[in-house]
Amino acid sequence: MPLSDVEIVKAILLGDSSKFNALYVNHIRHYMLLANRYMRSKEDAEDMVQEGLIKIFKNLSSFDSSRANFRTWSKRIILNTCLDYLRKNKLNYIDDFENLKFWLEAKEKASQNLELQDLTKLIQAMPSGYRTIFNMYVIDGYSHVEIAKDLNISVSTSKTQLLKAKKMLRAKITKQDQNWKNIYA
Amino acid sequence: MLDWKDIKSKFSKDDLSNDDWLEPSKNLWQGPEVSPTKDERRRPILFWLTFGFISVLVLIGISFGTNTSKGISDNKVKVENESKNEVQNRKDLFNPNTDTPRSELKRINVDTKGSSDQPKSPRYKRTLNNLFSGTSENKKSIIGQTAAATKFLTGKNLTQDEVELLNAKKSLPHPGESIFTSFENLGLLPVSQVRPLKSSHRIVLLDDKIKVGAMDQKQNPKKAQIGFGLGVSLGFISLNQAFSNHLAAAQFEHSTSQGVLGWTEYIKIFNNGWKFKTGLSFERIEFESSHNSQIIYLTEEESDFKSDIDLVLSSPVGNMTSNLIMTRSQMIVQDQLDVDLDLANRHIAYFINLDLGVAKSIYSNDQSAFDVYGGLGINYLSGLNNQITTVQITNQNFESVQGVVTQNQQSMHVFQPTFNLGGQYQWKLDAYTNLSFATEYRGALNSFYEEQEYSSKLRRIRTQLGVLHSF
Numbered sequence: 001m002p003l004s005d006v007e008i009v010k011a012i013l014l015g016d017s018s019k020f021n022a023l024y025v026n027h028i029r030h031y032m033l034l035a036n037r038y039m040r041s042k043e044d045a046e047d048m049v050q051e052g053l054i055k056i057f058k059n060l061s062s063f064d065s066s067r068a069n070f071r072t073w074s075k076r077i078i079l080n081t082c083l084d085y086l087r088k089n090k091l092n093y094i095d096d097f098e099n100l101k102f103w104l105e106a107k108e109k110a111s112q113n114l115e116l117q118d119l120t121k122l123i124q125a126m127p128s129g130y131r132t133i134f135n136m137y138v139i140d141g142y143s144h145v146e147i148a149k150d151l152n153i154s155v156s157t158s159k160t161q162l163l164k165a166k167k168m169l170r171a172k173i174t175k176q177d178q179n180w181k182n183i184y185a
Numbered sequence: 186m187l188d189w190k191d192i193k194s195k196f197s198k199d200d201l202s203n204d205d206w207l208e209p210s211k212n213l214w215q216g217p218e219v220s221p222t223k224d225e226r227r228r229p230i231l232f233w234l235t236f237g238f239i240s241v242l243v244l245i246g247i248s249f250g251t252n253t254s255k256g257i258s259d260n261k262v263k264v265e266n267e268s269k270n271e272v273q274n275r276k277d278l279f280n281p282n283t284d285t286p287r288s289e290l291k292r293i294n295v296d297t298k299g300s301s302d303q304p305k306s307p308r309y310k311r312t313l314n315n316l317f318s319g320t321s322e323n324k325k326s327i328i329g330q331t332a333a334a335t336k337f338l339t340g341k342n343l344t345q346d347e348v349e350l351l352n353a354k355k356s357l358p359h360p361g362e363s364i365f366t367s368f369e370n371l372g373l374l375p376v377s378q379v380r381p382l383k384s385s386h387r388i389v390l391l392d393d394k395i396k397v398g399a400m401d402q403k404q405n406p407k408k409a410q411i412g413f414g415l416g417v418s419l420g421f422i423s424l425n426q427a428f429s430n431h432l433a434a435a436q437f438e439h440s441t442s443q444g445v446l447g448w449t450e451y452i453k454i455f456n457n458g459w460k461f462k463t464g465l466s467f468e469r470i471e472f473e474s475s476h477n478s479q480i481i482y483l484t485e486e487e488s489d490f491k492s493d494i495d496l497v498l499s500s501p502v503g504n505m506t507s508n509l510i511m512t513r514s515q516m517i518v519q520d521q522l523d524v525d526l527d528l529a530n531r532h533i534a535y536f537i538n539l540d541l542g543v544a545k546s547i548y549s550n551d552q553s554a555f556d557v558y559g560g561l562g563i564n565y566l567s568g569l570n571n572q573i574t575t576v577q578i579t580n581q582n583f584e585s586v587q588g589v590v591t592q593n594q595q596s597m598h599v600f601q602p603t604f605n606l607g608g609q610y611q612w613k614l615d616a617y618t619n620l621s622f623a624t625e626y627r628g629a630l631n632s633f634y635e636e637q638e639y640s641s642k643l644r645r646i647r648t649q650l651g652v653l654h655s656f
Contacts, residue, residue: 029208032208033207042209
């Protein structure tokens with residue numbers, strides 16, 4: 001019977017660092033999905049995940065399973081790592097959706113489960129400011145007050161940027177439904 | 186129509202096993218064969234040494250009650266919370282628009298999560314092997330850990346002077362060195378000023394960083410326990426003076442009660458060591474009594490040398506009525522005889538006990554824990570059975586006497602409010618199962634029997650053994 005996350009964490013803290021691989025296998029795709037939403041490319045997402053994994057390992061002793069399950073706790077660390085990076089690199093709100101060619105190429109190569117991947121690519125293609133606020137509010141459930149505090153922006157900025165992000169994403173998804181290739185090829 | 190909730194649900198799905206596009210490249214993880222470094226191999230030994238050392242501190246703390254006004258649990262290191270602090274600190278540190286000086290103390294706060302070697306760009310690659318091989322001897326990072334530990338242990342921030350003192354010192358904490366020793370060496374924090382740690386906390390040395398955290402108990406926290414078991418009880422029935430005097434002439438005697446019980450209980454565990462307990466038990470107690478009785482035997486009422494006599498018997502919990510069949514062995518010429526009877530009786534009572542109470546953990550370690558508890562309850566008398574065990578007759582004209590109880594005691598309180606005080610020792614069998622041994626004193630707030638000026642009370646000592654399942 002496979003060990004639970006809590007049991008694995010305990011084993012690691014008692015010195016069995018090889019168990020970290022089990023945590024990695026159990027959760028890596030969730031970390032990658034989260035980081036892909038916040039970062040522009042898979043390479044950047046991998047960097048964030050790698051950095052986050054190191055933080056997760058170093059902070060395992062602070063994991064409190066009574067407050068959150070391991071995935072929630074560790075995803076929060078990955079998210080904070082992404083936010084740290086985005087904050088340092090200044091959020092931008094410039095529409096560079098026209099760079100979606102890479103997405104089309106990826107879409108043509110992929111064979112299955114395009115829906116989640118499609119959405120991820122669409123979100124990735126948004127300007128970093130829109131992308132971050134959209135992710136935090138719509139998907140990760142942060143309030144505008146929390147977003148404003150975390151990103152060092154005003155609440156009204158958060159709200160207006162979210163509206164713009166939603167509008168942009170809605171337009172792009174609608175266009176996708178009509179005919180992606182005609183528009184972006 | 187685009188539904189944002191639908192988008193959220195898509196990203197919240199639990200099973201990503203078919204999303205191969207999320208598989209990271211191989212160089213993200215260099216494989217599970219991460220060879221532990223020397224420090225890594227030493228960690229279990231360090232753990233036990235550190236744990237033992239902190240346990241001693243905890244015991245000293247308990248003994249002398251030196252806990253300060255702010256509980257250490259308030260300062261538990263939480264990644265979730267600290268991440269935001271870290272973020273805020275980073276904001277202050279890197280925001281070019283603020284006038285905040287980049288003081289060492291600020292840097293220390295940033296470093297407390299071991300992130301001083303954060304890459305300048307995500308393009309900076311680092312493998313997880315670095316984690317085990319000791320990334321750096323970064324002095325500032327170690328000072329940061331010291332500052333975090335100081336904050337955790339004392340609730341105080343390091344002053345700028347102390348930071349400078351740390352910078353000037355050559356003997357900074359290093360892997361394998363207890364943080365307490367480090368503080369003492371540095372002259373910053375004598376051990377005597379370190380607040381006693383709860384046993385659930387210890388200091389960990391990871392890599393070249395000193396970490397303080399809430400440990401074992403937190404990794405396997407239990408919110409509640411439910412259990413069951415068996416037990417025995419010893420009861421003491423005390424008669425009030427009037428009742429005792431009333432029965433003295435009949436040479437009344439009674440025994441202590443002995444009982445068996447089955448119990449079940451639910452324990453809600455709170456973070457501060459307090460627990461809420463509720464329990465239900467079924468108990469059978471048995472005790473004996475004896476007394477003399479003088480009767481006048483009327484020969485004219487007999488048939489075939491046999492005679493029925495209704496006799497009132499006494500017990501520590503009131504009077505009962507019996508019917509005796511006395512058989513005479515030979516003809517007698519008198520109309521009546523004075524007969525002395527020596528009666529021995531057995532009394533069996535059945536109780537249902539419902540208890541509510543609180544418990545406080547006063548000692549715990551990885552393997553065992555000891556709680557004291559107290560509470561109130563209701564003792565419901567669900568059944569009563571009386572038996573005449575022996576009847577001895579002194580008159581040689583009789584060959585046998587047989588008796589049965591025809592009516593039980595009528596003046597007993599069916600409901601008795603009770604209080605209980607006790608101690609419970611738990612021994613961990615596995616992660617979720619504890620062996621429980623408890624003993625308690627259980628007193629009554631009212632009389633068990635009460636009639637006119639006569640009354641008696643029942644007090645018991647119960648010992649219980651069972652298992653508790655933690656969840």
